[in-house]
Amino acid sequence: MSSFTITNGGTLPDTSNKSDFYTLIGQATVTVNGLVNADIGAGAGIVSSKLDLSSITQNLVMTSKILKQAKGADVASVAGSITLGDDGNYFDITGTNAITSITAKAAGTQVVLQFDSTASLVDGSNLKLNGNFQGAAESQIHLICDGTNWFEISRPPTATLSSANQTEMEAASSTAVYASPGNINWHPGVAKAWVKWNGTGTPAVTSSYNMDSSITDHGTGMWTLSITTDFSSANWVPVGMRRNESATNAGFLSVSDVSAQVAGSIRVDGVNYDGTYQDTSNNYLVCFGDQ
Amino acid sequence: MITYLNRVAVIDNGNGVSITRFSHNDMTKYGYSDEDAFIAWYMNKISPGTSFTVVNESEIPQTNGQWDKSDREFWKLNGNKVEVDQVKKQAKEAEKAQKEADKNAVLAKLKISKEELQKLIK
Numbered sequence: 001m002s003s004f005t006i007t008n009g010g011t012l013p014d015t016s017n018k019s020d021f022y023t024l025i026g027q028a029t030v031t032v033n034g035l036v037n038a039d040i041g042a043g044a045g046i047v048s049s050k051l052d053l054s055s056i057t058q059n060l061v062m063t064s065k066i067l068k069q070a071k072g073a074d075v076a077s078v079a080g081s082i083t084l085g086d087d088g089n090y091f092d093i094t095g096t097n098a099i100t101s102i103t104a105k106a107a108g109t110q111v112v113l114q115f116d117s118t119a120s121l122v123d124g125s126n127l128k129l130n131g132n133f134q135g136a137a138e139s140q141i142h143l144i145c146d147g148t149n150w151f152e153i154s155r156p157p158t159a160t161l162s163s164a165n166q167t168e169m170e171a172a173s174s175t176a177v178y179a180s181p182g183n184i185n186w187h188p189g190v191a192k193a194w195v196k197w198n199g200t201g202t203p204a205v206t207s208s209y210n211m212d213s214s215i216t217d218h219g220t221g222m223w224t225l226s227i228t229t230d231f232s233s234a235n236w237v238p239v240g241m242r243r244n245e246s247a248t249n250a251g252f253l254s255v256s257d258v259s260a261q262v263a264g265s266i267r268v269d270g271v272n273y274d275g276t277y278q279d280t281s282n283n284y285l286v287c288f289g290d291q
Numbered sequence: 292m293i294t295y296l297n298r299v300a301v302i303d304n305g306n307g308v309s310i311t312r313f314s315h316n317d318m319t320k321y322g323y324s325d326e327d328a329f330i331a332w333y334m335n336k337i338s339p340g341t342s343f344t345v346v347n348e349s350e351i352p353q354t355n356g357q358w359d360k361s362d363r364e365f366w367k368l369n370g371n372k373v374e375v376d377q378v379k380k381q382a383k384e385a386e387k388a389q390k391e392a393d394k395n396a397v398l399a400k401l402k403i404s405k406e407e408l409q410k411l412i413k
Contacts, residue, residue: 200360201357201358201359201360202312202348202356202357202358203312203358204293204295204312205293205314206293212314212317212320212333213293213314213316213317214295214311214312214313214314214317214333215311215312216309216310216311216312216337217309217310217311217312217358218307218309219307219308219309219363219364220360220363220364224309224311224337226333226336226337228320264336264337265336265337279360
């Protein structure tokens, strides 16, 4: 029993010749040098147990091909440590427990965990996360191991949060949803409308949000401004100010007593320090309440 | 940019006039292409059930292209024009002059000037 080497450019023994065939199969090792892709036929099968790339020194190069990884068996969450199988890089995590650590794998091992329910990962121990990860159905997190710890690579930004709807915004209590620009106006602490207007000369609105730019002048220092999307009732809160443009017009804005408060407009008065009505150039009104 | 229609709505209740300016921006925002229809809708929004008259904004007392509100308290609607109610204005001025005369008569009786009185009451 000895070794047999087939060199690049060399020829295989004539295995039709019995003595050559026995010589070949009698070797303890057969080393093949210079094997190229073309030498491996499309029908050549490689037994999976024989494909061991652990000792190769070349880079693994693939051209126009996808690296297909397997989904391992589901792993049940436990309140403590879990172990991921060696049967894939993608695991479903079942159950609802808070996982505090994951058994380490070889450095460079990457896995994606998909949560089927509300199990969670607790930042700490060998889980180096960007904060705790609260799972939800179909939420995912991508981890890499350095041989000891698992580091978070990424998590989908909306994996555990959804945009608050009108009811949730108005309740102002949930911490499990986020306030989106399109719905933030429903929060009770957010101004529902505001307007700046010039009341001198020809009255005009300068800028506004959810207020009309049409304006009514009732007389010196008296205006009505209207709201685009009305409040749900007359019980809303206006807050008004005006700019003091000289020492003789320091004053304030007040809600007029001429008419009752209504849901869709407001009549306000500009009052000078001496109690007289007065037009001023810079008047400001902010409105809070339920729409 | 906010721009306004050339016409305004005027409500005269006998004790002064309320004038509403309408913006093109609102007309577009509320989906109107017809000014009269928009004005009617908007006036019903802010003053439901109240009759009004539409006039050209140029028919409001003006100075240098701006409303001249020096006699704002005497404005009244006359047909399709907003003007100063001279009768009311003169009556108010007469009342004011009478008050001043009465005040001066009291000061004369007290043998004190207006300035001295103001110093005393400050």
